[in-house]
Every structure is written in structure tokens, then in C-alpha cells.
Amino acid sequence: MTREYTVGDSVKHTVEDISRTDFAKYAGASGDFNPIHYDEPHAEQTGYESVFGQGMFTAGIASQSVREALGLQNLKEYRTRFSSQVWPGDTLFTTVEVTAVTETDEGTRVETDVTVTNQDGEKVVTGTAVAIV
């Protein structure tokens, strides 16, 4: 499976109707049991309007487009920065866009920007993914 990469190419996907159930499922699947992500009274006491998603939940959501764009065999680096919270009811738009293609001794190095925005256009995750193909 060879594939050509060009700067500007992108892979996108959308996940709708993020819910409290998603945060509870991610807690159970990942082992991140910080109650701020599923215990509403606790989240409110801490000063939030509601529970919100684990950063790594959103990094996981975004990994679908990373997988589709680069393939897991080739993936060398995946980096995410959590810039804003994900709330119940949000829709998440992931974009993985090729920013550089360079020839190296190891093979072709493909660099991408990873962005997750919500329905208001606010960035919730920014990051990068790198593959050697």
C-alpha cells in the first residue's frame, strides 16, 4: 500500500452528540476515574457548569483521522495539547492536514497538524502527528 502525500491534503471526520455517557465509557475503558468527568455534583462544586470530557477522550476521538491519514504502522509521533473543554452536547470536528513532506534516510517523513474544533469553531485540541512512510 503506497500512497502519495501532498502538502494540504487532509482527512476529516465528525463525531456528533457527545454525551455524559461518552465520558463515563471512556473512564471505564481508560482507567481515568477523575470524578470531574462524570460526577455532576462534584463538577459543579468545583466551579464548572457540568462535567466535561477527559482530554485523552478527545485525543482518542482525533486518533481516528490520524489512523486514516497515516496508518498505525507508519505513525512515529502523536502530540496533543488540550486548549479547551469538551461539554455534553458538543459536536467534534477533527482535521488532520499534511503540512510537510520530506525525504529522509528512514523514508518519506509526513508531518501533519491535528485540530479538533467544536460546533462554535472553538479549538479544543491542537496537535501534530508524524509518520515515516
Next chain:
Amino acid sequence: MPSKSIEELNHIVGKTNRTVENFEIERGKVAEFARAIRDPAKIYINEKAAQEAGYKTIPAPPTFARTSYFPRYRPEGIDYDLGFDLGFDRSRVVHGEQKYEYTRPLYVGDVLVGDTTLEDVHQREGSDGGTMTFAVLRTDFTDEDGEHVLSASNTRIETGRAIGGGSK
């Protein structure tokens, strides 16, 4: 501010602890994790589909190593703090950034160990007042042959004041 000074924290930079043991990549856990991140790819649930896509068997999603936090993979005495007493007030700690570096995909059947190094500690003034303290904890995962599989670097930030105040 953490209960420890930046000088005390700098003193433990570079220290390494064994933090993950017997981290067996189980098929059911991979399928459950893939569902939780809402990735419907068949490669995460069906061995034949994985092989047809060029994988030797079912791979785990890129962020699956987060599941090494389950207590059953923790050596005695290791918990959330990964064996580093940073003196952070956990109620003010946020996960700022996560970085994974891969040598190869993680596969069902792998059994890994993990060693965590306190890579860096630094402080800066937050934009809304108070000192923010950053700690970068890098966990290197190796397989049963002692070969590197991936590294996971977690940046924890103790914020300058109570988190709270977040709004929709």
C-alpha cells in the same frame, strides 16, 4: 505553588521509576477502548480485518497506553503520582499536553513494562495570575524482548489558582 520548591523539584528531574508491570494488551480491552473513542474501524475488533489491512494482528489505538493507569498494572506503592512526590495540589492539576512516540504499533498479546522518568519541571506566571508549575513525565514502554514500543509523555500543570470558573 506546590508544597515543594522548584529547587527541590529540579533535584528529582532525571529520576526513573518502574511504574507499569504485566501490562498485557487484551483483545476485549482494545475493542472496549475503540468503542469508547467512537472509532468504528474493524481492525480493532477483527483479526482478519487487521491482517488484511497489513497488521500482524489486532493493533491498539494510538492512545491505548492510557489504560496502563489501571491499578492492576501498577507495581506496589505506585499510583497517580507515578512515584514522584511533586507536592502538587491535585485539585489544581490539569493535563496540559500528551505526546506519544512510537517504534511500532501496540498489538493484542503484547506484554509491556513501563519506566517513568521525570523529564522536566519548570514554572511560569499564568496569564490570569499565580504561578503555573509544569512537570513532564515520560513513560518508556518495552516489550518482553526488552525492545522499545512507545513512549508516552504527560505534561501536568499545577495551575496558579483553583481551577473552577470554567463555563460553557
